[in-house]
Amino acid sequence: PRVPQPDRKPMALLPNPPSSRPTVLVVDDSLEALNGLCNLLKADCNALFGMNGLEALALATSESPDLIVLDVAMPGMDGYEVLRRLKKEPTTRHIPVIFLTAPGPGVSEARALELGAIDFVTKPYDPTILRARMHNQLAYKRSLDEAVALSMGDALTGVPNRRNFDEHLKQEWQRGLRTQRPLSMILMDIDHFKRFNDALGHPAGDACLQRVASALNGSLRRYTDFLARYGGEEFACILSETDPEGARDVARRMAAAVDSAAIPHPDSPVSSHVTLSMGLTTLVPDPRLLPVDLTLEADRRLYEAKRLGRNRIQSEPAPPEPGA
Numbered sequence: 001p002r003v004p005q006p007d008r009k010p011m012a013l014l015p016n017p018p019s020s021r022p023t024v025l026v027v028d029d030s031l032e033a034l035n036g037l038c039n040l041l042k043a044d045c046n047a048l049f050g051m052n053g054l055e056a057l058a059l060a061t062s063e064s065p066d067l068i069v070l071d072v073a074m075p076g077m078d079g080y081e082v083l084r085r086l087k088k089e090p091t092t093r094h095i096p097v098i099f100l101t102a103p104g105p106g107v108s109e110a111r112a113l114e115l116g117a118i119d120f121v122t123k124p125y126d127p128t129i130l131r132a133r134m135h136n137q138l139a140y141k142r143s144l145d146e147a148v149a150l151s152m153g154d155a156l157t158g159v160p161n162r163r164n165f166d167e168h169l170k171q172e173w174q175r176g177l178r179t180q181r182p183l184s185m186i187l188m189d190i191d192h193f194k195r196f197n198d199a200l201g202h203p204a205g206d207a208c209l210q211r212v213a214s215a216l217n218g219s220l221r222r223y224t225d226f227l228a229r230y231g232g233e234e235f236a237c238i239l240s241e242t243d244p245e246g247a248r249d250v251a252r253r254m255a256a257a258v259d260s261a262a263i264p265h266p267d268s269p270v271s272s273h274v275t276l277s278m279g280l281t282t283l284v285p286d287p288r289l290l291p292v293d294l295t296l297e298a299d300r301r302l303y304e305a306k307r308l309g310r311n312r313i314q315s316e317p318a319p320p321e322p323g324a
Contacts, residue, residue: 021046022066022138027056027082028100029074033123037069037100040127045138053077057085060092066141067134072101072112080115087116090171096137100125154229156206157213165228165236169291172226172240176285184239184247184282187298188216188254191275191310192268193233199267208274209233211261219257225250236298244282244315251278251313275311277302 026037027050034049041047048063050056052074060068068086072079079099086092098119099112109120119133152164160168169185176183190196190212197205209229216235217227230236237254239247255276263274279302283294297317305314 022142023048023063024134024138025050025056025059025063025065025068027051027053027068027074027079028071030071033071033100036127040131041134045134053079053082056082057092060086060095061089064091065095067138068095068097069100069134070097070117072099072107073104078106080111083112083115083117096141098134098137100130154213157210157229159213159217159235160226160228162228162231165226165230165238168226168228169238169295172238173285173291173294175240177287179241180284181241182243182282182284183294184242184244184250184280185294185298186237186239186247186251186254187230187279187295187302188235188237188276189278189302189306190233191270191277192265195267196265196274199265208263211263212258212274212276215257215261216254219253220250236295242282244280247280247282248313248315251280251315254278255313270309270311277305277310278313279303279305280313280315 021044023046024041025048026034026041028034028037029051034051038047038049048059048065050059053076056068056070059065070079070082079101083097083099086095086097093116096118097116098121099109099117100121100123101107102123112120118137121130121133152160152167154161172183190208193205193208196208213227213229213235216237220227220237224240226238226240228236228238237250239250242250255278258274258276261274265271265274268275279298279300281294281297281301283289283297285291301314301317305312308314
């Protein structure tokens with residue numbers, strides 16, 4: 001079964017500009033400190049608040065704030081441990097952290113900076129200076145996010161590119177090693193795309209790729225379902241915590257979405273409109289294997305789907321070649 005997760009908003013085609021109101025997570029066990037920072041932020045930021053380390057980690061993971069303002073001395077888990085854990089996780093390590101704390105035993109600016117904090121401010125603070133420091137970091141984070149989005153997205157279709165795919169697969173493989181939940185992949189190829197380009201021209205081919213990407217992306221339902229342009233006319237989808245039957249349901253939905261788009265293909269021997277061949281596979285990540293093993297097996301099944309006539313979903317291993 002596919003593990004239920006929040007509904008997915010379709011991935012934006014080309015990176016959207018960052019929100020004009022960034023999100024700042026403030027973590028402090030003092031209500032007075034939280035109220036003061038709320039007044040400082042409310043004019044131009046969305047503020048989230050946590051009062052201990054566990055709340056900080058949960059909010060950082062679920063909300064992906066643009067900046068974290070973190071106290072050192074908190075009950076249970078101190079700010080240094082929170083920062084150490086944030087920097088350990090791929091999904092939170094990029095979030096800049098400013099320490100805002102009162103001087104005292106065990107409070108060390110050097111330690112905070114060594115762990116990866118980008119600034120260290122002591123209480124009591126000058127609101128004007130703190131606000132300027134936060135806005136400088138938010139501006140830097142915004143420019144960095146824009147650069148990363150452009151480098152990780154496919155310029156033509158707007159979905160993630162091959163580089164993004166490789167990084168995402170590594171992350172999901174590592175997560176699967178920890179959870180021992182199945183990881184599925186679908187590799188897809190537009191059938192007879194060269195003949196499409198030969199018949200209609202490359203500008204029409206580019207438009208076709210954009211429409212296929214939009215149809216595929218719109219058919220995904222969970223926010224963790226990850227679609228990328230794998231290369232040329234190939235697309236790939238990584239489905240975390242999804243068994244073979246769940247992955248096959250996604251593949252059927254994707255194929256139906258492309259069928260519904262009804263993109264004319266005047267020179268296809270399999271259909272009057274654009275169709276897909278799909279190779280589907282599932283593995284439970286194993287330390288004896290590598291992430292590329294999942295891709296290789298999906299690719300073998302995609303090859304088998306083409307060999308059997310295209311316009312189909314191949315989820316079974318390819319039979320041995322005659323005489324093998």
